[in-house]
Amino acid sequence: MSAVLEVAGLHAGYGAGDILKGIDVALEKGRIVTMIGPNGSGKSTFIKTLAGLLPARQGTMKLDGERLNDLSPPKRVRAGVSYVPQEYNVFRNLTVLENLKIAREFMAEKRGNGSAIDAELIELFPELPAHFGKKAGNLSGGQRQMLAFACALAVRPKVLMLDEPSAGLSPLLMVAVFDKVKKVNAMGVSILMVEQNAREALRISDTCIVLAGGRVRSCAPADAVLGMKDLNRLYLGADVL
Amino acid sequence: MQTFFNGIITGVIMTLPALAVTLLFGVLKFPNFAVGAMMTVAAYLAFALNAQLGWPLLVASGVAALAMGCACIGIDQLTFKPLRERGAITLMVASLGLGFILENIARFAYGNTARSFALELARPFRFLDLRMNREQIITIVVATAAMLLMWLLLTRLPIGRAMRAVADNPALALVRGIESPRVIRWTWFITGILLGVGGVLIGMDRALEPPMGSNYVISVFGAAILGGLGSPLGAFAGALIIGVVSELSTLVIAPNYRIGVPLVAIAIVLIFRPQGLFGQPYIRK
Numbered sequence: 001m002s003a004v005l006e007v008a009g010l011h012a013g014y015g016a017g018d019i020l021k022g023i024d025v026a027l028e029k030g031r032i033v034t035m036i037g038p039n040g041s042g043k044s045t046f047i048k049t050l051a052g053l054l055p056a057r058q059g060t061m062k063l064d065g066e067r068l069n070d071l072s073p074p075k076r077v078r079a080g081v082s083y084v085p086q087e088y089n090v091f092r093n094l095t096v097l098e099n100l101k102i103a104r105e106f107m108a109e110k111r112g113n114g115s116a117i118d119a120e121l122i123e124l125f126p127e128l129p130a131h132f133g134k135k136a137g138n139l140s141g142g143q144r145q146m147l148a149f150a151c152a153l154a155v156r157p158k159v160l161m162l163d164e165p166s167a168g169l170s171p172l173l174m175v176a177v178f179d180k181v182k183k184v185n186a187m188g189v190s191i192l193m194v195e196q197n198a199r200e201a202l203r204i205s206d207t208c209i210v211l212a213g214g215r216v217r218s219c220a221p222a223d224a225v226l227g228m229k230d231l232n233r234l235y236l237g238a239d240v241l
Numbered sequence: 242m243q244t245f246f247n248g249i250i251t252g253v254i255m256t257l258p259a260l261a262v263t264l265l266f267g268v269l270k271f272p273n274f275a276v277g278a279m280m281t282v283a284a285y286l287a288f289a290l291n292a293q294l295g296w297p298l299l300v301a302s303g304v305a306a307l308a309m310g311c312a313c314i315g316i317d318q319l320t321f322k323p324l325r326e327r328g329a330i331t332l333m334v335a336s337l338g339l340g341f342i343l344e345n346i347a348r349f350a351y352g353n354t355a356r357s358f359a360l361e362l363a364r365p366f367r368f369l370d371l372r373m374n375r376e377q378i379i380t381i382v383v384a385t386a387a388m389l390l391m392w393l394l395l396t397r398l399p400i401g402r403a404m405r406a407v408a409d410n411p412a413l414a415l416v417r418g419i420e421s422p423r424v425i426r427w428t429w430f431i432t433g434i435l436l437g438v439g440g441v442l443i444g445m446d447r448a449l450e451p452p453m454g455s456n457y458v459i460s461v462f463g464a465a466i467l468g469g470l471g472s473p474l475g476a477f478a479g480a481l482i483i484g485v486v487s488e489l490s491t492l493v494i495a496p497n498y499r500i501g502v503p504l505v506a507i508a509i510v511l512i513f514r515p516q517g518l519f520g521q522p523y524i525r526k
Contacts, residue, residue, distance in 0.1 A: 072415075073416050074418045074419060074420050074421075077416060077417065077418035078418060085412075088410055089413065091405070091410055091413065092409060093405060094405060098402055102399070102406050102419070105402070105403075106403070106418040155417075155418060
């Protein structure tokens with residue numbers, strides 16, 4: 001299977017020091033890859049660098065062979081990289097419908113068909129139309145997460161990057177979120193996910209990447225990692241799994 | 242009742258610059274103290290076209306407003322864009338300097354003598370016991386139409402939604418595919434148009450003189466802060482409230498002291514409701 005996203009020797013960080021110290025990752029088409037690791041290991045930094053919110057200091061990032069390094073964040077979205085931040089992932093002062101519209105409006109020139117919402121999206125998120133007129137800031141945590149998801153999908157990405165999609169959600173909502181992730185993946189979207197609820201995330205993933213100290217420590221099939229007894233101690237530093 | 246009506250007119254005049262302040266603050270997160278001088282320059286431009294070249298005031302005002310919109314894009318490129326990464330305080334100080342320069346350009350060009358647009362004199366008339374004149378009616382109609390157009394732009398057009406999105410969460414806007422530079426250019430253009438129209442309305446209400454715009458700056462900021470910086474509806478409501486309360490205050494205090502009303506409003510709002518009447522509580526992202 002060919003890689004949709006290829007990252008080689010990536011260095012990035014804030015201030016003087018590097019948080020990412022030479023990351024090599026390849027995401028195969030149609031796969032779900034979950035990235036785990038202790039706090040401060042660089043998981044969110046990695047995703048933000050791919051999204052263009054942080055500059056890459058060294059290394060290359062390619063999407064379907066197209067170099068991403070020199071593209072601005074909006075151009076990366078148009079290229080096919082969509083990102084759902086962990087927090088503040090919807091426009092709170094815009095309505096649900098406006099959030100969805102804005103996600104699509106600026107894609108009309110290259111990807112998507114320019115219309116605000118399509119039937120496929122509504123089928124995937126049937127709960128959203130009931131809240132179209134509501135301000136996104138007034139939604140519950142779970143509803144906000146679903147809206148953020150829908151907005152990220154509205155641009156028809158090749159790769160969807162999720163930063164802690166289940167953070168702050170109840171166990172029931174967490175299951176619903178991971179169920180959506182699976183459904184989105186079934187539509188052919190490759191998914192790169194950073195997640196603290198590692199056990200739940202790995203259950204739906206194909207591959208697990210363990211990050212520690214800004215380096216890739218392990219890249220293995222998700223079910224094999226799920227079966228490892230001492231992974232907590234080795235890589236997560238807590239009883240996360 | 243007449244004082245209340247006069248207050249409404251004062252408030253209506255302030256709605257456009259207050260909206261310009263709140264729009265710019267929402268997107269670029271700095272208070273632009275050059276708004277007064279920008280209104281002055283636009284008003285003088287309309288004066289040049291109307292009184293000196295003989296154009297009808299409506300056409301002269303439209304051209305002046307469009308020119309100010311374009312000038313604002315240029316001003317941003319030359320003045321504010323290079324300083325954008327240095328924070329709101331630097332941009333605010335730059336706007337103070339820019340205001341000083343613009344006001345004095347008007348002063349060098351036209352001197353300190355008060356001037357007025359070439360408008361036919363019309364007799365004031367009475368309606369429901371209120372004494373009003375043609376300029377006041379034009380002010381109400383133009384400002385209301387401008388506010389409606391702004392509402393349509395912000396809620397119905399993609400660029401308006403994008404402006405609100407950038408104001409709401411600039412980082413998220415980037416990863417949703419919104420090109421911030423384009424949104425910023427549009428914001429400056431619309432700001433310039435609002436200030437252009439606002440300058441002409443002030444010139445019609447009072448006289449054209451170099452400090453005509455600066456005299457309104459405190460009231461305009463009072464209105465924007467009272468309504469909630471970043472909230473267009475708040476700017477509208479804040480301007481009307483400040484206008485009416487300022488005029489009504491002259492019934493109990495000397496007119497010279499009414500400039501204190503917006504300052505008191507700013508102080509009260511910042512103490513009891515920092516986000517203003519319609520603003521959202523600030524959340525650091």
